[in-house]
Amino acid sequence: xxxxxxxxxxxxxxxxxxxxxxxxxxxxxxxxxxxxxxxxxxxxxxxxxxxxxxxxxxxxxxxxxxxxxxxxxxxxxxxxxxxxxxxxxxxxxxxxxxxxxxxxxxxxxxxxxxxxxxxxxxxxxxxxxxxxxxxxxxxxxxxxxxxxxxxxxxxxxxxxxxxxxxxxxxxxxxxxxxxxxxxxxxxxxxxxxxxxxxxxxxxxxxxxxxxxxxxxxxxxxxxxxxxxxxxxxxxxxxxxxxxxxxxxxxxxxxxxxxxxxxxxxxxxxxxxxxxxxxxxxxxxxxx
Numbered sequence: 376x377x378x379x380x381x382x383x384x385x386x387x388x389x390x391x392x393x394x395x396x397x398x399x400x401x402x403x404x405x406x407x408x409x410x411x412x413x414x415x416x417x418x419x420x421x422x423x424x425x426x427x428x429x430x431x432x433x434x435x436x437x438x439x440x441x442x443x444x445x446x447x448x449x450x451x452x453x454x455x456x457x458x459x460x461x462x463x464x465x466x467x468x469x470x471x472x473x474x475x476x477x478x479x480x481x482x483x484x485x486x487x488x489x490x491x492x493x494x495x496x497x498x499x500x501x502x503x504x505x506x507x508x509x510x511x512x513x514x515x516x517x518x519x520x521x522x523x524x525x526x527x528x529x530x531x532x533x534x535x536x537x538x539x540x541x542x543x544x545x546x547x548x549x550x551x552x553x554x555x556x557x558x559x560x561x562x563x564x565x566x567x568x569x570x571x572x573x574x575x576x577x578x579x580x581x582x583x584x585x586x587x588x589x590x591x592x593x594x595x596x597x598x599x600x601x602x603x604x605x606x607x608x609x610x611x612x613x614x615x616x617x618x619x620x621x622x623x624x625x626x627x628x629x630x631x632x633x634x635x636x637x638x639x640x641x642x643x644x645x646x647x648x649x650x651x652x653x654x655x656x657x658x659x660x661x662x
Contacts, residue, residue, distance in 0.1 A: 462486060463486045517534075540563060
């Protein structure tokens with residue numbers, strides 16, 4: 376019996392040490408650590424999962440130039456994976472010029488990069504699926520954003536005031552464009568919506584004054600108030616759905632009324648008589 380106990384005891388001790396080192400951190404637990412000269416706060420997202428959201432605690436004016444977000448962080452012997460950029464994390468960090476996100480990032484929370492007025496570029500890793508409300512509002516120097524990643528959800532006003540954003544080609548994973556999503560994106564030249572888009576929110580593309588082409592997909596059902604207000608340089612609109620999508624009298628305010636609007640041939644009269652669409656005078660039927 377004594378021999379058996381002596382053999383078994385080291386195994387028990389080893390297991391106890393392993394359990395002790397694998398501390399469970401409850402959701403909301405946070406800690407601070409430095410990476411690349413920036414001090415961040417890390418907050419555990421869910422218990423039993425070593426995923427954290429990140430936000431800097433270094434003074435906003437001390438963080439300049441290109442910033443690389445760490446993919447992992449070690450704390451008290453546990454390795455954590457950075458999967459979210461916390462709400463308001465980099466808000467008003469006006470001296471950041473570029474952001475490199477790690478391949479572990481799945482969401483950018485509300486207002487995370489709001490008012491980063493010097494930001495010109497940010498990568499979009501494949502796990503990234505959610506962009507929160509006003510996440511990039513007033514990032515007036517942001518020139519491009521890859522919507523072809525795995526992004527499936529955009530928040531209200533997410534790119535509002537991004538006046539240097541030149542393109543917005545959406546993937547088939549999108550079903551709606553939220554309110555104010557691209558309001559004031561004055562550098563957009565073409566608005567091309569995939570067949571999966573069913574709804575466009577209020578003010579979604581308002582004041583996109585340099586857009587020249589608008590193309591709707593076949594699934595579009597509703598287009599919100601002022602959705603394209605003051606898109607004064609639009610030269611053509613194309614839509615393939617037979618039933619005129621629900622619009623408002625303000626939907627196309629400021630869009631030239633005499634531009635060609637291409638619609639399915641058998642339904643020209645339907646568009647001519649539909650609220651919002653009757654703003655236009657030059658319908659072109661096509662088969």
